[in-house]
Amino acid sequence: MRRRNSGSGMMGWIFGIAAAGAIGFIAFSPIFERNDPVVSVSHQDYWNFQEPIHVSVEDESGLKSFKATISTDHDDWVVVDDLAMSKEKTRAFDVLPPKGRRSVEAQSVTLKIEATDNSLWGLFMGNTFSQEMTLVIDQRRPVLSVIASSYKIQKGGSAIVIFKASDPHMESLKIQTNFGKTFIAQPFYKPGYYASLLAWPVQAQSFSATVVARDKAGNETRSSVPVRLKDHAYKVSNIELSDAFLDGKIAELANVYQQTIGVDDRLEQFRIINEKVRADNEKIIHEATSKVSNAIISDFRPIPFYPLVNGQKVADFGDHRIYSYKGQENVSQAYHMGLDLASVQMGPIKSSNGGNVIFSKTNGIYGNLPIIDHGFGLYTLYGHCSEVSVQEKDRVVSQQEIAKTGMSGYAMGDHLHFGILVQGIEVRPEEWMDSKWIADNITNVIDSAKMFINQQ
Numbered sequence: 135m136r137r138r139n140s141g142s143g144m145m146g147w148i149f150g151i152a153a154a155g156a157i158g159f160i161a162f163s164p165i166f167e168r169n170d171p172v173v174s175v176s177h178q179d180y181w182n183f184q185e186p187i188h189v190s191v192e193d194e195s196g197l198k199s200f201k202a203t204i205s206t207d208h209d210d211w212v213v214v215d216d217l218a219m220s221k222e223k224t225r226a227f228d229v230l231p232p233k234g235r236r237s238v239e240a241q242s243v244t245l246k247i248e249a250t251d252n253s254l255w256g257l258f259m260g261n262t263f264s265q266e267m268t269l270v271i272d273q274r275r276p277v278l279s280v281i282a283s284s285y286k287i288q289k290g291g292s293a294i295v296i297f298k299a300s301d302p303h304m305e306s307l308k309i310q311t312n313f314g315k316t317f318i319a320q321p322f323y324k325p326g327y328y329a330s331l332l333a334w335p336v337q338a339q340s341f342s343a344t345v346v347a348r349d350k351a352g353n354e355t356r357s358s359v360p361v362r363l364k365d366h367a368y369k370v371s372n373i374e375l376s377d378a379f380l381d382g383k384i385a386e387l388a389n390v391y392q393q394t395i396g397v398d399d400r401l402e403q404f405r406i407i408n409e410k411v412r413a414d415n416e417k418i419i420h421e422a423t424s425k426v427s428n429a430i431i432s433d434f435r436p437i438p439f440y441p442l443v444n445g446q447k448v449a450d451f452g453d454h455r456i457y458s459y460k461g462q463e464n465v466s467q468a469y470h471m472g473l474d475l476a477s478v479q480m481g482p483i484k485s486s487n488g489g490n491v492i493f494s495k496t497n498g499i500y501g502n503l504p505i506i507d508h509g510f511g512l513y514t515l516y517g518h519c520s521e522v523s524v525q526e527k528d529r530v531v532s533q534q535e536i537a538k539t540g541m542s543g544y545a546m547g548d549h550l551h552f553g554i555l556v557q558g559i560e561v562r563p564e565e566w567m568d569s570k571w572i573a574d575n576i577t578n579v580i581d582s583a584k585m586f587i588n589q590q
């Protein structure tokens with residue numbers, strides 16, 4: 135008896151421990167997890183019933199089944215029914231109506247999505263996500279037409295496009311290019327009209343731009359910008375590095391920049407400054423100058439930029455500089471992304487056009503650098519300044535003195551590095567310094583677009 139009693143007591147203990155272990159196992163093991171699959175759907179509220187809806191499902195125990203059903207007033211179509219067990223944590227499905235049924239009379243359809251995971255929770259049934267959503271069917275593409283644009287764009291230069299776009303459910307308006315940049319259009323003059331400055335980067339071999347209007351249902355209209363291309367040959371300079379330069383300016387800069395810490399080789403210091411430091415500095419510039427306001431732009435009429443009185447050109451925009459050292463060809467390369475102007479030492483620099491100071495700091499090889507936002511995606515920058523008299527968030531007026539020329543950063547003599555950017559892309563300053571160019575390519579295009587709009 136005693137033995138039996140003690141035996142059953144022992145058994146009780148073992149069961150107790152096993153039960154507690156099982157509860158602990160169920161509570162903490164991923165195969166008993168209790169979270170529903172997380173489902174995200176590419177469309178909300180609207181669908182064109184032509185393009186797939188992308189559904190992605192995420193679950194820590196993987197997916198056991200996935201089902202998507204489209205219902206109209208008359209039909210229920212199970213369009214995805216996937217029972218393949220999978221341990222993958224994320225799966226993606228495309229939901230499309232059955233072939234031959236992709237134009238519906240119905241105003242709206244219901245999409246039901248059910249997804250069950252591999253968890254053993256819920257008596258081994260798993261956790262199920264289930265949702266029904268109503269989608270308004272919209273098969274009309276946005277209306278889009280380019281109403282005015284610059285006649286031509288020069289390699290490294292700027293242009294403008296103005297277009298009309300409308301859709302009851304517009305989602306986005308973009309200007310895509312052949313070189314990967316997307317320009318952002320700003321509302322222009324009257325409702326339904328948009329405009330953007332464009333830029334052809336000096337390093338891009340060709341230029342093309344397409345306005346893309348997309349609505350929330352996924353309908354898209356594209357219209358290419360009809361601008362003629364004008365090539366421009368930029369200077370290629372072969373520059374021999376001297377020991378005096380490496381021991382002087384480069385050694386001095388290498389002491390300051392953190393990118394050159396621990397590098398003693400002078401040529402390597404030069405390479406890092408000319409390539410890595412330059413790229414880091416330009417990234418800051420590009421990010422600061424990529425923004426475009428979404429306020430309605432009614433007019434844009436800059437006067438020609440003339441930042442330095444009696445400024446003589448000492449280096450061109452777009453120069454491709456290739457360096458050699460003691461018979462070693464091409465030890466480093468760079469593009470010069472501004473126009474260098476020199477007058478007297480500490481010459482006064484003026485902002486010809488008003489704007490907002492969006493940057494006023496030291497920026498590596500650019501030295502002390504104020505950047506001004508003139509609106510409509512147009513920015514100017516002033517490098518190597520000895521003194522800067524404006525601060526970030528200051529508003530400057532036309533002809534205000536903002537800084538004095540100098541040789542801060544990577545500069546061999548007192549000068550101004552004058553840069554102009556369109557939505558983060560450096561462009562030829564000469565165009566914006568020429569009243570005829572501005573009239574022919576920008577303001578006359580704006581005026582003719584307004585005339586057209588007023589006649590509508």
Ligand SMILES: [Zn+2]
Pocket residue numbers: 449470472473474550551552
């Ligand atoms: Zn320069």
